[in-house]
Amino acid sequence: MLKKINPTSTAAWSNLQSHFERIKNVHLREWMQDGERFERFHIIFEDLLFDYSKNRISQQTLEHLFDLCREVDLPGAIHQFFEGQLINETENRAVSHMALRSPATKSFFVNGKNVQDDVHHVLNRIRQFTEAIQSGNKRSFTGERFTDIVNIGIGGSDLGPVMVTEALKPYHAPDMHVHFVSNVDPSHIHQVLQKINIRRTLFIVASKTFTTQETMANANAAKNYFLKYGTEDDIAYNFAAVSTNEKGVQSFGISPAHQFEFWDWVGGRYSVSSAIGLSIACIIGFTNFSAFLDGLHAMDQHFRHTPLDKNIPILMALLGIWYNNFFEADSHAVLPYDQYLHRFPAYLQQLDMESNGKSVDRKGEAINYQTGPIVWGEAGTNGQHAFYQLIHQGTKLIPCDFIGVVNSHNPIANQHNLLLCNFLAQTQALMMGKSIEEVEPELPRDQQDILPFKIFEGNRPTNSILLKSLNPRTLGMLLAMYEHKVFVQGYIWNIYSFDQWGVELGKQLAKNILPALQDNSTASSLDSSTENLIEQIKKWRKD
Numbered sequence: 415m416l417k418k419i420n421p422t423s424t425a426a427w428s429n430l431q432s433h434f435e436r437i438k439n440v441h442l443r444e445w446m447q448d449g450e451r452f453e454r455f456h457i458i459f460e461d462l463l464f465d466y467s468k469n470r471i472s473q474q475t476l477e478h479l480f481d482l483c484r485e486v487d488l489p490g491a492i493h494q495f496f497e498g499q500l501i502n503e504t505e506n507r508a509v510s511h512m513a514l515r516s517p518a519t520k521s522f523f524v525n526g527k528n529v530q531d532d533v534h535h536v537l538n539r540i541r542q543f544t545e546a547i548q549s550g551n552k553r554s555f556t557g558e559r560f561t562d563i564v565n566i567g568i569g570g571s572d573l574g575p576v577m578v579t580e581a582l583k584p585y586h587a588p589d590m591h592v593h594f595v596s597n598v599d600p601s602h603i604h605q606v607l608q609k610i611n612i613r614r615t616l617f618i619v620a621s622k623t624f625t626t627q628e629t630m631a632n633a634n635a636a637k638n639y640f641l642k643y644g645t646e647d648d649i650a651y652n653f654a655a656v657s658t659n660e661k662g663v664q665s666f667g668i669s670p671a672h673q674f675e676f677w678d679w680v681g682g683r684y685s686v687s688s689a690i691g692l693s694i695a696c697i698i699g700f701t702n703f704s705a706f707l708d709g710l711h712a713m714d715q716h717f718r719h720t721p722l723d724k725n726i727p728i729l730m731a732l733l734g735i736w737y738n739n740f741f742e743a744d745s746h747a748v749l750p751y752d753q754y755l756h757r758f759p760a761y762l763q764q765l766d767m768e769s770n771g772k773s774v775d776r777k778g779e780a781i782n783y784q785t786g787p788i789v790w791g792e793a794g795t796n797g798q799h800a801f802y803q804l805i806h807q808g809t810k811l812i813p814c815d816f817i818g819v820v821n822s823h824n825p826i827a828n829q830h831n832l833l834l835c836n837f838l839a840q841t842q843a844l845m846m847g848k849s850i851e852e853v854e855p856e857l858p859r860d861q862q863d864i865l866p867f868k869i870f871e872g873n874r875p876t877n878s879i880l881l882k883s884l885n886p887r888t889l890g891m892l893l894a895m896y897e898h899k900v901f902v903q904g905y906i907w908n909i910y911s912f913d914q915w916g917v918e919l920g921k922q923l924a925k926n927i928l929p930a931l932q933d934n935s936t937a938s939s940l941d942s943s944t945e946n947l948i949e950q951i952k953k954w955r956k957d
């Protein structure tokens with residue numbers, strides 16, 4: 415059981431509060447007078463650099479934050495997490511995605527059982543399967559090679575594979591394409607079916623439960639479309655499934671040879687390193703998929719064994735708490751300066767907001783302090799031409815993570831330098847701002863009236879994360895870094911990060927509404943807005 419300590423009742427929290435009052439108006443320009451600041455406030459771990467010097471902190475701030483970690487016994491919680499204890503208490507499950515990328519030679523216990531044989535058995539099957547797909551040894555019902563993979567899944571069974579396959583596009587097998595269908599909107603599957611040749615397509619139904627409404631609707635649509643060309647028996651060739659629900663998969667008609675299992679100790683949004691990554695392995699090949707798992711594992715080890723003051727996920731988490739709970743920042747922007755990472759903010763939205771968007775603590779009591787921030791973002795430089803105005807000059811404090819990649823896969827003229835100079839300039843501008851004294855001399859006399867609008871307050875905090883290059887290993891490291899940041903924050907906020915009861919109510923109500931939309935029955939006990947919207951939908955359908 416995780417400890418249940420209200421962070422705001424700790425001595426460290428009170429010290430942080432008084433410390434905040436003392437330093438809240440200090441400008442980053444002042445902090446930056448210290449020429450050693452970068453030296454003290456950055457960490458290089460393999461090919462990943464984390465620079466946190468552009469934050470509104472002093473060494474003293476960090477000391478108070480480390481005291482908070484010790485007072486709530488964060489090291490003890492990390493130990494419980496890696497020991498595979500049942501820390502997802504509201505679902506009575508362990509949370510052990512780290513086992514999925516742990517080497518076969520090391521035991522990894524989940525609730526007292528060493529799971530490494532199971533994990534590596536499935537990994538071996540994934541290796542054989544993906545190698546057979548890529549080599550052409552495994553073929554479609556027509557005997558043709560597979561050229562298209564369609565992953566059908568949603569939420570945790572979609573966002574990870576989408577993000578990773580996009581991020582690792584340079585590693586895709588030539589002449590193979592991967593597609594994703596997630597939305598129950600029939601237009602989504604329609605668009606994908608339009609693009610593929612059914613005779614050369616492998617459908618992967620990715621669903622932990624194999625009962626998710628959206629996924630089952632799309633899987634059935636794919637099956638019905640397939641049956642126009644092939645027979646029921648042919649499904650065995652062109653469909654595969656990733657699930658914990660063996661029975662459900664079998665009754666869908668998928669052959670046991672194409673079933674890949676995972677376990678209830680893998681949460682949906684933490685499942686990208688499980689068999690849910692099958693579509694990734696098919697498209698980038700098993701060697702690259704292994705390198706991705708190794709990167710995740712390397713960061714797991716860093717998180718587990720590195721002291722607080724050198725531990726990247728812990729520092730990221732503490733900085734987030736500092737802004738969220740003391741500066742009252744209510745959102746956090748993630749801004750990747752790499753086009754291949756364009757789905758990274760969407761992936762993090764689920765990871766972070768579904769985990770830490772909670773308002774009841776581990777004792778079951780309502781919380782009276784802020785928990786998870788709103789996470790959002792967009793690839794740079796596109797974001798610069800859209801919403802950066804608000805980050806620079808709006809009324810809200812928005813801490814940002816800038817993520818840059820040093821070596822581009824596609825060096826074209828000086829474009830990559832143009833990208834990186836924007837990355838660096840933005841973090842500099844957010845930090846330094848532009849004072850009245852700096853603006854004034856630049857403005858012609860007859861334009862002095864616009865002077866107030868050209869001032870940048872600055873003092874806007876950023877983290878800079880640099881990868882030497884974007885490859886399977888560094889991507890794995892980046893991803894695990896955020897996974898563990900979320901763990902640390904949720905633990906300190908005294909919430910349960912690994913359940914998601916908040917997504918249930920809407921699903922339940924949708925079941926009640928569906929019959930009313932489909933026929934003339936009326937849904938029970940509806941409010942007047944919903945009732946009238948249903949009426950209008952029906953009326954416009956008849957028209």
Ligand code: G6Q
Pocket residue numbers: 568569570571620621622623624625626629681682683684768914
């Ligand atoms: C993630 C959630 C959720 C889940 C989807 C899909 O942590 O649990 O996003 O991944 O609802 O669920 P299935 O994989 O069971 O279809």
